[in-house]
Amino acid sequence: MRSFIKDKFIDSLHNGMQQLLIIDNNGKLLHSDDTLFKTVTYKDKSVFEISVFVESIFALLKNIEPKEIYEYEIESDIPFIKGLHTYTFQKSKYENQEVIFWKIRDISHSLEEIKVYQQKYNEAEIERHLNS
Amino acid sequence: MISKKVILTGSFGVGKTSLFNQFIFKTFSDKYLTTIGVKVNKRVVTIDDQEVSILLWDIAGEISQDKVPNSYFLGASAIIYVVDLNRPITFQNAKTDLDHLKKIIPDSLIKVVGNKIDLIEEDKIEDLKSIMPVPCDIFTSAKNGINVEDLFSQLASELLANN
Ligand SMILES: Nc1nc2c(ncn2[C@@H]2O[C@H](COP(=O)(O)OP(=O)(O)OP(=O)(O)O)[C@@H](O)[C@H]2O)c(=O)[nH]1
Ligand SMILES: [Mg+2]
Numbered sequence: 001m002r003s004f005i006k007d008k009f010i011d012s013l014h015n016g017m018q019q020l021l022i023i024d025n026n027g028k029l030l031h032s033d034d035t036l037f038k039t040v041t042y043k044d045k046s047v048f049e050i051s052v053f054v055e056s057i058f059a060l061l062k063n064i065e066p067k068e069i070y071e072y073e074i075e076s077d078i079p080f081i082k083g084l085h086t087y088t089f090q091k092s093k094y095e096n097q098e099v100i101f102w103k104i105r106d107i108s109h110s111l112e113e114i115k116v117y118q119q120k121y122n123e124a125e126i127e128r129h130l131n132s
Numbered sequence: 133m134i135s136k137k138v139i140l141t142g143s144f145g146v147g148k149t150s151l152f153n154q155f156i157f158k159t160f161s162d163k164y165l166t167t168i169g170v171k172v173n174k175r176v177v178t179i180d181d182q183e184v185s186i187l188l189w190d191i192a193g194e195i196s197q198d199k200v201p202n203s204y205f206l207g208a209s210a211i212i213y214v215v216d217l218n219r220p221i222t223f224q225n226a227k228t229d230l231d232h233l234k235k236i237i238p239d240s241l242i243k244v245v246g247n248k249i250d251l252i253e254e255d256k257i258e259d260l261k262s263i264m265p266v267p268c269d270i271f272t273s274a275k276n277g278i279n280v281e282d283l284f285s286q287l288a289s290e291l292l293a294n295n
Contacts, residue, residue: 001168001169001192002144002192002193002194002199003194003199003200052172052173052174052187053170053172055135055174055187056135056137056172056174056187056189056207057137057206057207059207060206060207070203070206071201071203072169072170072203072204073168073169073170074169074170074171074172075167075168075169075170075171077171077172077173084168084169085169111168114168115166115168118166118168118192119164119165119166122144122145122164122166122193123164125144125145126144126145126164126219129219129221129222130218130219132221
């Protein structure tokens with residue numbers, strides 16, 4: 001979403017149910033609390049089978065600094081959950097190994113409102129560009 | 133097979149999602165539905181028996197690229213910077229935008245794409261070229277598919293060559 005819209009909705013972007021997934025440095029799923037979706041069929045498999053998004057930035061995630069947090073807003077790329085989510089990634093430790101914490105927060109409650117807002121704003125601007 | 137993250141960026145309404153849909157699904161819609169969150173999908177492109185999996189990102193357009201969080205660009209092997217040939221304001225910031233992007237990911241390929249070529253009369257193209265702050269690498273139409281396959285094959289070849 002556009003940055004000024006993000007600022008406007010910042011509170012609601014931090015509300016919503018959240019799932020924690022723990023993945024190892026090869027992308028294997030080690031643990032999930034299954035708050036939003038069940039992962040039983042993916043246990044010990046690659047999370048790339050769940051998310052193309054994670055596949056696309058995995059090389060980057062493996063090398064993030066310990067204190068860094070990467071956050072993205074995603075229109076679902078996971079087949080069994082629909083809507084708008086934030087994905088955050090952070091390095092951590094789990095059972096004595098270096099892992100990546102992947103948190104998925106469901107912010108779909110804000111999706112319609114954000115969409116209407118950004119759509120109206122962009123359409124008005126485009127109209128103005130075409131008439132100037 | 134090698135996999136490469138490629139990101140579509142530029143101002144809003146320039147046709148990023150339409151290029152994404154044309155490349156991934158071979159579909160087009162005249163209706164404008166602005167993008168909110170990142171959408172990612174992949175397609176394998178074959179160049180001389182070598183395969184490249186293009187992991188394509190479509191993001192929400194911004195009038196200037198410094199409004200997009202830097203983390204969105206990190207890890208990208210290529211950036212497709214899209215402008216709308218029908219709205220010169222969308223290429224006004226091209227020079228500063230490209231400088232900004234090169235700073236964030238210096239090693240990434242950048243393609244400047246002039247989209248909506250179907251809306252431009254042939255004898256107007258030269259005039260347009262003369263007012264562009266940076267030259268376009270390719271002119272496309274996401275609507276009728278002109279040069280969309282070419283754009284991604286060129287990109288795939290260069291990604292393979294750089295690998
Ligand atoms: N004639 C024509 N129209 C196009 C072309 N590409 C896109 N459009 C139209 O332009 C409008 C905007 O296209 P989108 O693909 O949604 O633009 P976008 O860059 O993704 O916009 P944001 O998601 O808001 O950043 C839509 O109405 C499309 O149908 C094209 O090549 N030719
Ligand atoms: Mg879009």
